[in-house]
Amino acid sequence: MAHQQIAAFARLAKAGDTPNRAIAGQATKLSRGMHGIAYDEVHDEIFVGNPFAQAILVFRGAAEGNEAPIRVIQGPHTELWQPDTLEIDLVHDEIVVPGRDGILVFPRAGNGDVAPLRVLRFDEPNWRAYGVAVDPVHNVIVAGASYGPRPQRKTSLLIFDRSDNGNVKPLRIINGRNTGLQGIRQIQVYPKEGWIIVAQITDGNIMEPEGTFVGVWSVHDNGDVPPRWKIEGGKQNTVMKKPRGVVLNPKHKELIVSDMRLNAVLTYYFPEIF
Amino acid sequence: MLRGFHLQARRGVVALMCFVIGVAAWVLLTGEAKRWQLSVASEAALRRPTGYPQLVSVEPLPMMDGGMCQWVPASTPTRLMAALRQERLSARVATASPADTRAAVAVNRAPVRVIRDPYPTYSAVAVDPIRDEIVLQDENLFQILVYDRLTNTPPTAAMSEPKRVIGGHDTKVEFNCGLYIDPESGDIYSINNDTVDTMVVFSRNARGNVHPDRELHTPHRTYGIAVDEKAQELFLTVQHPPAVAVYRKMAQDDEEPLRILGGPNTQLEDAHGIALDTKNGWMFVGNHGAVAYDQFGEGSSGNPQERRRNLIPGTGRFEPPSITVHPIKASGDEPPLRIIEGSKTQLNWPAQMYVDEEHGELFVANDVGDSILVFRVTDNGNVAPLRVLKGPKTGLKNPTGVSVDTKNQELVVANMGNHTATVYPRTAQGDTAPLRTIRAGPLGKRALAIGNPGAVGYDSKREEILVPN
Numbered sequence A: 001m002a003h004q005q006i007a008a009f010a011r012l013a014k015a016g017d018t019p020n021r022a023i024a025g026q027a028t029k030l031s032r033g034m035h036g037i038a039y040d041e042v043h044d045e046i047f048v049g050n051p052f053a054q055a056i057l058v059f060r061g062a063a064e065g066n067e068a069p070i071r072v073i074q075g076p077h078t079e080l081w082q083p084d085t086l087e088i089d090l091v092h093d094e095i096v097v098p099g100r101d102g103i104l105v106f107p108r109a110g111n112g113d114v115a116p117l118r119v120l121r122f123d124e125p126n127w128r129a130y131g132v133a134v135d136p137v138h139n140v141i142v143a144g145a146s147y148g149p150r151p152q153r154k155t156s157l158l159i160f161d162r163s164d165n166g167n168v169k170p171l172r173i174i175n176g177r178n179t180g181l182q183g184i185r186q187i188q189v190y191p192k193e194g195w196i197i198v199a200q201i202t203d204g205n206i207m208e209p210e211g212t213f214v215g216v217w218s219v220h221d222n223g224d225v226p227p228r229w230k231i232e233g234g235k236q237n238t239v240m241k242k243p244r245g246v247v248l249n250p251k252h253k254e255l256i257v258s259d260m261r262l263n264a265v266l267t268y269y270f271p272e273i274f
Numbered sequence B: 001m002l003r004g005f006h007l008q009a010r011r012g013v014v015a016l017m018c019f020v021i022g023v024a025a026w027v028l029l030t031g032e033a034k035r036w037q038l039s040v041a042s043e044a045a046l047r048r049p050t051g052y053p054q055l056v057s058v059e060p061l062p063m064m065d066g067g068m069c070q071w072v073p074a075s076t077p078t079r080l081m082a083a084l085r086q087e088r089l090s091a092r093v094a095t096a097s098p099a100d101t102r103a104a105v106a107v108n109r110a111p112v113r114v115i116r117d118p119y120p121t122y123s124a125v126a127v128d129p130i131r132d133e134i135v136l137q138d139e140n141l142f143q144i145l146v147y148d149r150l151t152n153t154p155p156t157a158a159m160s161e162p163k164r165v166i167g168g169h170d171t172k173v174e175f176n177c178g179l180y181i182d183p184e185s186g187d188i189y190s191i192n193n194d195t196v197d198t199m200v201v202f203s204r205n206a207r208g209n210v211h212p213d214r215e216l217h218t219p220h221r222t223y224g225i226a227v228d229e230k231a232q233e234l235f236l237t238v239q240h241p242p243a244v245a246v247y248r249k250m251a252q253d254d255e256e257p258l259r260i261l262g263g264p265n266t267q268l269e270d271a272h273g274i275a276l277d278t279k280n281g282w283m284f285v286g287n288h289g290a291v292a293y294d295q296f297g298e299g300s301s302g303n304p305q306e307r308r309r310n311l312i313p314g315t316g317r318f319e320p321p322s323i324t325v326h327p328i329k330a331s332g333d334e335p336p337l338r339i340i341e342g343s344k345t346q347l348n349w350p351a352q353m354y355v356d357e358e359h360g361e362l363f364v365a366n367d368v369g370d371s372i373l374v375f376r377v378t379d380n381g382n383v384a385p386l387r388v389l390k391g392p393k394t395g396l397k398n399p400t401g402v403s404v405d406t407k408n409q410e411l412v413v414a415n416m417g418n419h420t421a422t423v424y425p426r427t428a429q430g431d432t433a434p435l436r437t438i439r440a441g442p443l444g445k446r447a448l449a450i451g452n453p454g455a456v457g458y459d460s461k462r463e464e465i466l467v468p469n
Helices: B002-030 B035-046 B079-092 B303-309
Strands: A007-008 A022-024 A035-039 A045-052 A055-060 A069-072 A088-089 A092-099 A102-107 A117-124 A126-133 A140-147 A154-161 A166-168 A171-175 A184-190 A195-200 A213-218 A229-232 A241-250 A254-259 A264-269 B113-116 B121-129 B135-136 B143-148 B164-167 B176-181 B188-192 B198-202 B214-216 B224-226 B233-238 B245-246 B259-261 B271-275 B282-287 B323-328 B337-339 B349-355 B360-368 B369-374 B385-390 B399-405 B411-417 B420-425 B436-439 B456-461 B462-466
Touching: A007 B436, A035 A088, A035 B462, A088 A126, A092 A126, A102 A126, A102 A213, A126 A195, A140 A184, A154 B079, A195 A241, A195 A254, A241 B456, A264 B349, A264 B369, A264 B462, B002 B113, B002 B259, B121 B411, B121 B420, B135 B176, B135 B411, B176 B224, B214 B360, B224 B271, B224 B282, B224 B411, B245 B271, B245 B303, B271 B360, B282 B349, B360 B399, B369 B399
Parallel strands: A035 B456, A117 A166, A126 A184, A184 A241, B121 B399, B271 B349, B349 B399
Antiparallel strands: A007 A022, A007 B462, A035 A045, A045 A055, A055 A069, A088 A092, A092 A102, A102 A117, A126 A140, A140 A154, A154 A171, A184 A195, A195 A213, A213 A229, A241 A254, A254 A264, A264 B113, B121 B135, B135 B143, B143 B164, B176 B188, B188 B198, B198 B214, B224 B233, B233 B245, B245 B259, B271 B282, B282 B323, B323 B337, B349 B360, B360 B369, B369 B385, B399 B411, B411 B420, B420 B436, B456 B462
């Protein structure tokens, strides 16, 4: 991208409404490749990764302009590889980040060259996590992962015990033809109901791929099962084309999607899952 | 008999009225009904349709036995943790939903809101002085726009219409950030930064949703482009792992690069713009500073894709922004000749660059500095720019593209932040107003600059949607 930034738009912004603020510039330490972002409503902080510098950046919730992060996790002890996505677990005060061959868990307030508290290593070679989410109610970590080279790459949702450490097998794996999963990006979990919400771009190398959707599974699902609900891309009324990011706003029963083909943010009223 | 019936009825009515009056007097005298109850009852009796909600009755809440929880602000971690732990206990007793043969429920409803910039956002620019055209990359709507060189949008106009537009699915133009015009043929070279990972080349008369005349598969995250016309070599920067890949100018399809510059000694760090000084044999590369290292060394092909897989965890660093100067034929892990870097340089996310060989000057689009920095091509170390174009009169906002028209002695800038391209005298500095402005959106309208939004977050405190590019 020619210009990196984190733009903050009013919830009710629409069409060409400009952002309330934007975080951008040399001091921010941002790079492109931010494929996950998390807001900590308890401590009023924004968490985002810099995959190029193998770092996790933490900003004030009200950060604006060329403002430096208040904490940076980076260094040889971190084992950070390409941290483009992440999740925060406010119940257990942890940051969960995909690593090279597994998932790294850091203390939420970690700063500098800190070692992970736990490293959940996949027992299968060539698994690589993309999106990751934590459900502290059902005590699971959900990872969107891909296995094997393209185009045979098998996209799966892996559900682990949250406290897993070392080489482990997932509790459950959701994959197969009926799931429609192919090319997972950002994941969210709605702990109250145990829903897993997945943004799927199908194939990032195709400008307008078929089969894109935002799908909802349960943390109890297992095997080759379709999503319980889905908003499909490529349909005229959904507007959506290539959903890459997804986040929930439970207060207003809204599901918010970032669309990389449209360079747009779409907000859906989705009371079914709340 | 009829009279007797009426007399009896009258006596009954009188008796009923006496009873009602007696009850009312008892209620009043014993104080069982409070004044507010009577008042409410009276108001209820007098209630009339108003078209608005009205109070119908008041029911006091039942008394609660036992102690009450202390009130705790909703934002405290204590409350959040307690609530989630309680939910976890509830979840344990819930029956797990088994995998079944249900079908997915498609909820294909329209979004209630869509945030999207409807106007072109200029990411790069090139001037074609031979054909008197200015070519602009629109990274928002994925188009290449060609304007007459002298286009100047009046303040009263909504925007200026381009002479030609290349855009649409067949063009393979997406996240287009780099641009080069062949001085001989007028061919347009367009770099796609993401997704399609392809450089597309169009003839100068191409328009609409047309297939490219030529395609070259490029490394993921290719950003900048420069061409050594004399050597017929095409230079492309790769942001990460940082590299410069050099191809034959006419390379196409899956052709391999002639050479690759990349590795820890090159000091390339999140490489962006590139410019060539063929007169002196130098290559200038702008760097944002973020870097991590791979197992680069003997046996490494230098291929950025391969290097990406071999990145060593925990080697990431942030370095200051810089412009590294390399021999134009540099390859492998060869160190730079010199580096322009330091606080005096004012570099703040340097984007596209241009070398004016005739005057020995390097022009830098300084994105977040809202400025154009001009250095001497011989500069080294922590040096102040020779000239700085910056200020409210300039109209510069997040300039990411720059080009110099040496024939007409003009400097042209693509401003990603305000839907404009601005034209100045080549030697402009300070707070100088543009000679001309090509505007694609309303005057003064800030661009949303949403580009390849890889994720989305929600700030529940401020009720804001967080959108990273």
